[in-house]
Amino acid sequence: MEIGLTHYLIISAILFSLGMFGIVARKHAIMVLMGLELVLNAANINFIAFARFGGMNIEGHVAAIFVIILAAAEAAVALAIVLNIYQNFRHVNVDEVDQMRD
Amino acid sequence: MDLITIGFYFLAALTIVFGAIVVITKNIMHSAFSLLFTFAGIAGLYVLMQADFLAITQIMIYIGGILVLIIFGVMLTTHITGVDVRSGTLGKFQMIGAVMMMIVIAVSLIVVFMSTRWFLAESQPVEETAPQIGNLLLTKYLLAFEAASMLLLIAIVGAAFIARKHK
Numbered sequence: 001m002e003i004g005l006t007h008y009l010i011i012s013a014i015l016f017s018l019g020m021f022g023i024v025a026r027k028h029a030i031m032v033l034m035g036l037e038l039v040l041n042a043a044n045i046n047f048i049a050f051a052r053f054g055g056m057n058i059e060g061h062v063a064a065i066f067v068i069i070l071a072a073a074e075a076a077v078a079l080a081i082v083l084n085i086y087q088n089f090r091h092v093n094v095d096e097v098d099q100m101r102d
Numbered sequence: 103m104d105l106i107t108i109g110f111y112f113l114a115a116l117t118i119v120f121g122a123i124v125v126i127t128k129n130i131m132h133s134a135f136s137l138l139f140t141f142a143g144i145a146g147l148y149v150l151m152q153a154d155f156l157a158i159t160q161i162m163i164y165i166g167g168i169l170v171l172i173i174f175g176v177m178l179t180t181h182i183t184g185v186d187v188r189s190g191t192l193g194k195f196q197m198i199g200a201v202m203m204m205i206v207i208a209v210s211l212i213v214v215f216m217s218t219r220w221f222l223a224e225s226q227p228v229e230e231t232a233p234q235i236g237n238l239l240l241t242k243y244l245l246a247f248e249a250a251s252m253l254l255l256i257a258i259v260g261a262a263f264i265a266r267k268h269k
Contacts, residue, residue, distance in 0.1 A: 003110045005220055008147065011114050013211035015121050015140075017204045022125035025200035030175050034124055034137055037168065041144050044156075052151040055223030058234040062243055064156055065235065068163050069250045073257035075168045079175040080265035086179040087268070 008049035016042035029082045029092040033075065040071045110150055117143035130180055134173050141165050155232040 015038055022035025044064045051060025086092050120139040127133050141164045148157035239247045 003107055003150075005222060006215055007110065007114070008151065009215040010212055011117060011147070013215060014118050014208055016211065017208035018118075018121045018125050020207055021200055021204040024203060025197060026125065028130055028180075030172060030179065031125075031130060031133065033175075034133060034172065037137065037164075037172075038121055038124065038140070041141070041164075044160075045144065045147060048148055048151050048153050048156060052153070053220070053222050053225075056152070056226045056228060058231060058238060061153055061156055061231055061235050062238050064153075065159065065239075066246060066250060068159060069254065072163055072168060073253055075171055076257050076261040077264070079171055080261035082175055082179060083265045092179045 005049055005053040008045055008052075012042040012045040012049070015039075015045070027093045027095055029085065029094050029097075030079075032094060033078050033082075037071065037075070040067055043067060106150065109146070113143045113146040113150065116140075117147065130176050131173075134169070134176050137172070138165060138169055141169065152228045153231060155235055 019035045019038030019042060022038060023032050026032060026035065044067050047060045047064040047067070051057050051064075054060070082092050085097055089097060117140055120136040120143065123136040124133040124140060127136070141160060145157045145160040145165075148154075148160060
């Protein structure tokens, strides 16, 4: 069977659901961040697959580049916040962090 | 089975197996390193989809940047040597709910993807993508490109400001 659009879409669907599971089921803030990266990568696979099989439309690549830019900015800010939480609470479990001031 | 098919299934298995390890394993350091193989597999899938520039970008930004940042974050916030008692997993009830949610999302997405009749253009000759992406970024998407540069600047300054040591 020829490798087509559906194959790539199924990979991205599985990756997306794994990322959602990581976001929902894990307590460590950095694990939540990793789940988020998996979700963004799944979206990127979709962009590129539609660009490839919709007649090599390059605008999908540009959209994927913007997703990567946003992921980089989000990772930097999120890790800064996580470090700050660690300084205050000495742990980073997202379900136990319940106040924003010292 | 030609080489492309074998390569596709190898990369797909690499991506999904290590992606599962990322979310399942207890040791957070192991999941950070499994993320490396997931990102590498995704870069390989980009190569199979003729997106050469995106594959290099994936390797440079995700593996070289975001992953290193995540590993730094793990090492700065987790007690690596001792078992961190406070970072347990969910209760049984919530875990069952999370697994159910994951299965429902995966099955419904796959059913939608398989049952839709996608409009497919006939395959065109593939050229290098980097010059075309550069053209688009500096013509049609110029405003978004500049906004992204401002966003990155603000994110850098804001992250440095938030993460600094408080007196």
